[in-house]
Amino acid sequence: xxxxxxxxxxxxxxxxxxxxxxxxxxxxxxxxFISMLPEIRNFFSSFKGNxxxxxxxxxxxxGAVAALAADWVSRSLKYPTKLYTFGAPRVGTEMxxxxxxTSIGAANIHRVYHRxxxxxxxxxxxxxxxxxxxxGHYLYSAxxxxxxxAHFMANYIASVEGKSWAQMGDIPDQPYTIESAIESxxxxxxxxxxxxxSFWRWIESAIVYVxxxxxxxxxxxxxxxxxxxxxxxxxxxxxxxKGIDLADNVSVWVxxxxxxxxxxxxxKVARTKKELTRNLIRQALIRLTEKANRExxxxxxxx
Numbered sequence: 001x002x003x004x005x006x007x008x009x010x011x012x013x014x015x016x017x018x019x020x021x022x023x024x025x026x027x028x029x030x031x032x033f034i035s036m037l038p039e040i041r042n043f044f045s046s047f048k049g050n051x052x053x054x055x056x057x058x059x060x061x062x063g064a065v066a067a068l069a070a071d072w073v074s075r076s077l078k079y080p081t082k083l084y085t086f087g088a089p090r091v092g093t094e095m096x097x098x099x100x101x102t103s104i105g106a107a108n109i110h111r112v113y114h115r116x117x118x119x120x121x122x123x124x125x126x127x128x129x130x131x132x133x134x135x136g137h138y139l140y141s142a143x144x145x146x147x148x149x150a151h152f153m154a155n156y157i158a159s160v161e162g163k164s165w166a167q168m169g170d171i172p173d174q175p176y177t178i179e180s181a182i183e184s185x186x187x188x189x190x191x192x193x194x195x196x197x198s199f200w201r202w203i204e205s206a207i208v209y210v211x212x213x214x215x216x217x218x219x220x221x222x223x224x225x226x227x228x229x230x231x232x233x234x235x236x237x238x239x240x241x242k243g244i245d246l247a248d249n250v251s252v253w254v255x256x257x258x259x260x261x262x263x264x265x266x267x268k269v270a271r272t273k274k275e276l277t278r279n280l281i282r283q284a285l286i287r288l289t290e291k292a293n294r295e296x297x298x299x300x301x302x303x
Contacts, residue, residue: 015232016093019068023099025092026064026127026182033068040069044077052268053080058121059153059299063088068119074103082108083130086156091126101132110165111136114150115172116143116197118295124288125207126222126232137168145195148299174198176205176282182208186256188251194264194291203260203288206279210257211236214243215251233289237282246271261288 017027020034042052058066063085070083075182081104089109092100101109105123109131109210110195113120115138120129129136139159147248149155159167185202192199217223225248241253251273258276265287 009015010282019092020072023071023096025068025096026090026123027210028039029068029089029091032061033065035071035074036065037072039070045260051079053082053213055084057083057084058088059086059156059303060088060151064091067091068267070104070109071096075099079107079108082110083149084110084112086112086153087114087151089119089122090129092128092130093126094132095126097128097130097132100130104130106134109134110161112139112156112168113137113153114139114141114147114159115148116122116141116145117149117201118146118148118197118292118299119151120203121197121200122292123144125211125236133169133275135172136169137165138172140169140173141197144197146197146200146295147191148295148302151195151299164197170219172201174201175200179209182206183253186210186253192264200292203264204255206260207236210243210253211239213250213253214239214246217246218242233282233285236285237278240281241276241278244276253296258284261285264288265291 002182015027016024019030021026030211054070054077056070066085067088068091070081073079074081083100083104111120111129111134111145112129113136137160138277139156140277141147142209143150155157182205188207192202194200207271211222214220214262218239220242222239240254240258244251255273255276257268259269261284265284267284270280
């Protein structure tokens with residue numbers, strides 16, 4: 001069963017479906033939550049006490065289901081809700097994250113993750129973490145590289161024991177979301193290491209930055225683009241290919257992004273815009289996703 005759950009998280013073919021509250025979320029997690037929903041409904045309908053607050057708590061894939069449960073409880077049952085996750089993967093798109101943050105309240109969402117835990121790094125964009133525009137409770141890891149040990153609940157317990165929420169770090173050690181810093185990283189000639197946790201945070205921020213830059217210039221509705229029959233790699237490749245044909249102040253960022261991705265994957269780096277065909281971009285994105293997923297899958301199978 002653990003292996004099957006790992007595959008649900010890291011299957012590159014998994015797309016986006018509508019949650020029970022009508023929001024775009026990861027299809028695999030959505031299926032898991034929907035399968036549990038009859039029992040959840042029965043619990044609430046049979047509960048005789050006075051419910052003041054519902055606490056949804058989960059580690060790893062349980063955290064993904066807890067996020068969907070918290071959204072459903074707060075929006076459908078209208079109970080005050082708090083969400084606590086440890087080492088959880090990304091669950092939904094920006095629309096889901098915004099709506100969840102509004103319905104539950106940013107102060108009631110506690111996302112705890114180790115710096116080198118590979119599971120919170122997947123799935124890649126367009127999936128995001130709640131609360132919206134917040135880092136969560138960022139825990140330092142002594143290891144410089146991604147580590148399966150950082151995902152184990154025993155290590156999370158050791159990291160948070162005796163600490164209040166306020167005492168846990170909430171600012172990563174790099175300015176991953178500052179546009180000027182993202183541009184500097186993209187333009188830098190420094191080699192990239194895909195085994196480094198910092199690489200995955202930089203590349204995630206860079207993908208979001210470049211996609212939004214292209215979408216604004218090409219008048220593409222970014223979030224709505226991801227719901228449909230094509231794979232996420234197809235959709236992102238389509239947007240980036242559009243960006244190649246735009247003005248230099250946009251296309252140059254697509255070039256920088258693809259060079260970073262191809263360098264990390266050990267691919268022959270494209271030297272001109274003409275080399276960056278839609279098929280090449282798509283293949284690079286698929287390989288990037290598979291690389292990110294592989295370590296997360298192996299970590300989950302060790303649980």
